[in-house]
Amino acid sequence: MSRLLEALARLGRLMIGGVRHAGAMALFALDLAWVLIPTWSRPRDVAQQVYAAGVLSLVIILVAGGFVGLVLGLQGYNILSTFNASESLGVMVALSLVRELGPVVAALLFAGRAGSAITAEIALMKTTEQLAALEMMAVDPMRRVIGPRFWGALISVPLLAALFSLVGVLGGYLIGVVVLGVDAASYWGQIGEQMAAWEDVGGGALKSVAFGAVIALIAVYEGYTAEPTASGMARATTQTVVLSSLGVLGLDFVMTAFMFGA
Amino acid sequence: MIELARLRFSRGEQVIFDEVDMRFERGEVTAVLGPSGTGKTTLLRLIGGQVRPKSGVVRVDGTEVSRARRKRLYALRRRMGVLFQNGALFTDLTVGENVAFPLRAHSALDEALIRRIVLFKLEAVGLRSARDKYPAELSGGMARRAALARAMALDPEIMLYDEPFAGQDPVSMGVLLRLIRRLNDALGLTSVVVTHDVNEALSISDRVIVIAGGRVIGQGTPDEVRAQRHREPALAQFLDGAADGPLNATDSAVPLSTDLGLRFDPGVDR
Numbered sequence: 001m002s003r004l005l006e007a008l009a010r011l012g013r014l015m016i017g018g019v020r021h022a023g024a025m026a027l028f029a030l031d032l033a034w035v036l037i038p039t040w041s042r043p044r045d046v047a048q049q050v051y052a053a054g055v056l057s058l059v060i061i062l063v064a065g066g067f068v069g070l071v072l073g074l075q076g077y078n079i080l081s082t083f084n085a086s087e088s089l090g091v092m093v094a095l096s097l098v099r100e101l102g103p104v105v106a107a108l109l110f111a112g113r114a115g116s117a118i119t120a121e122i123a124l125m126k127t128t129e130q131l132a133a134l135e136m137m138a139v140d141p142m143r144r145v146i147g148p149r150f151w152g153a154l155i156s157v158p159l160l161a162a163l164f165s166l167v168g169v170l171g172g173y174l175i176g177v178v179v180l181g182v183d184a185a186s187y188w189g190q191i192g193e194q195m196a197a198w199e200d201v202g203g204g205a206l207k208s209v210a211f212g213a214v215i216a217l218i219a220v221y222e223g224y225t226a227e228p229t230a231s232g233m234a235r236a237t238t239q240t241v242v243l244s245s246l247g248v249l250g251l252d253f254v255m256t257a258f259m260f261g262a
Numbered sequence: 263m264i265e266l267a268r269l270r271f272s273r274g275e276q277v278i279f280d281e282v283d284m285r286f287e288r289g290e291v292t293a294v295l296g297p298s299g300t301g302k303t304t305l306l307r308l309i310g311g312q313v314r315p316k317s318g319v320v321r322v323d324g325t326e327v328s329r330a331r332r333k334r335l336y337a338l339r340r341r342m343g344v345l346f347q348n349g350a351l352f353t354d355l356t357v358g359e360n361v362a363f364p365l366r367a368h369s370a371l372d373e374a375l376i377r378r379i380v381l382f383k384l385e386a387v388g389l390r391s392a393r394d395k396y397p398a399e400l401s402g403g404m405a406r407r408a409a410l411a412r413a414m415a416l417d418p419e420i421m422l423y424d425e426p427f428a429g430q431d432p433v434s435m436g437v438l439l440r441l442i443r444r445l446n447d448a449l450g451l452t453s454v455v456v457t458h459d460v461n462e463a464l465s466i467s468d469r470v471i472v473i474a475g476g477r478v479i480g481q482g483t484p485d486e487v488r489a490q491r492h493r494e495p496a497l498a499q500f501l502d503g504a505a506d507g508p509l510n511a512t513d514s515a516v517p518l519s520t521d522l523g524l525r526f527d528p529g530v531d532r
């Protein structure tokens with residue numbers, strides 16, 4: 001009996017902890033919302049963060065996108081050719097990438113590559129009192145440090161997702177058309193015919209903007225609230241990757257259900 | 263002029279300040295002394311408005327920091343310079359850029375003028391030649407002086423020093439001591455030096471405040487504080503650096519044998 005109660009108590013503690021975490025993050029998001037527009041009074045700060053988070057993630061995104069496209073082309077060809085439908089390879093690859101894989105995989109890679117870096121950087125600035133120093137110089141760290149990094153991630157994710165999809169479609173072309181001999185005209189033609197600009201491309205873009213917001217918020221929040229110790233920083237960076245990956249996957253399901261569900 | 267009245271502050275269960283009164287006068291260097299963990303850094307954060315007291319008042323030049331709105335607070339902070347314990351230099355900026363940072367943030371001066379001011383400030387702390395170095399390339403003492411130059415960039419009226427002597431070799435300690443004194447006298451500042459280095463503090467300050475256990479246990483000129491030792495055993499222990507005394511008595515509240523889980527007290531605790 002007492003063991004059961006203990007388990008129950010632990011479950012309760014876990015849930016209260018989770019709710020408190022979510023509440024703290026919501027309050028933080030409100031604070032952040034106040035500085036989102038003023039952050040643009042220093043556009044160079046934002047540009048710098050787009051470079052650090054976005055441009056420096058290009059290699060991993062492009063390479064990963066290429067490989068995913070190659071695999072999709074190969075697997076798609078195998079399945080479609082059993083139905084004599086290998087001309088549809090292009091649209092299959094493109095739809096998979098634009099609707100799902102582009103936004104999701106790019107976001108997951110971004111969380112690992114750049115989200116963790118944002119968290120670690122902010123946490124170290126906090127640990128070494130650089131954020132406190134800013135405050136005491138009458139410079140709001142929210143506006144100067146957090147805001148630009150949030151924007152940097154928010155802007156980078158959709159652009160990276162688009163590039164991921166683009167490279168993926170080229171990878172599918174390479175394996176399908178160049179190697180396996182699918183007709184090039186039907187590869188591109190079917191994409192043009194069957195892909196809806198608004199529903200498919202727009203839906204994918206909407207997804208990746210939402211994922212960008214989730215990762216950006218989690219990354220800056222975890223850094224800003226990290227415990228100023230070595231293990232605190234380690235926990236914060238781990239937390240960023242874990243929470244934003246789960247957040248992206250969960251949100252993807254919800255958004256997919258709404259957009260492509262019925 | 264900084265004034266703290268009937269100040270209470272606690273962190274969780276622990277009471278840091280219990281109805282404390284203090285004054286810091288313009289033109290004077292006031293040292294706040296006390297054992298580690300008595301909330302000396304918290305005191306600076308209270309003066310800077312980064313944390314708010316539970317009750318009581320913190321007043322800086324007539325402005326109530328403890329209740330000031332953000333705009334007011336930020337205006338006040340532009341008149342304060344803070345030397346953080348480890349310098350808190352921005353690690354991805356050079357020394358010169360660090361010193362220029364507050365100038366760029368709060369003034370519309372052109373680059374040529376900013377460059378000159380930076381050179382003046384660095385010259386004052388003897389680091390003119392290090393202006394293109396990054397903080398990681400500096401020694402501890404140099405980093406502290408660079409941070410001092412940055413804190414002085416906007417010509418503050420109030421300087422707050424958080425443990426400026428901790429971890430310094432004797433020479434750089436001497437340099438810092440002289441700098442703190444000279445800056446204060448040349449510019450007529452209100453200087454607050456928080457430290458646990460008794461001799462250094464007594465040697466440069468005009469007034470000394472000793473805190474321990476959440477209250478003030480001695481204050482006045484260095485000579486007055488030395489004279490108060492007979493009235494306050496904790497003060498005497500702190501000034502002498504004695505191992506035994508009221509300051510570390512709290513640890514023996516629970517006998518060692520209890521913590522070890524022994525049934526009989528073998529008497530090792532005495």
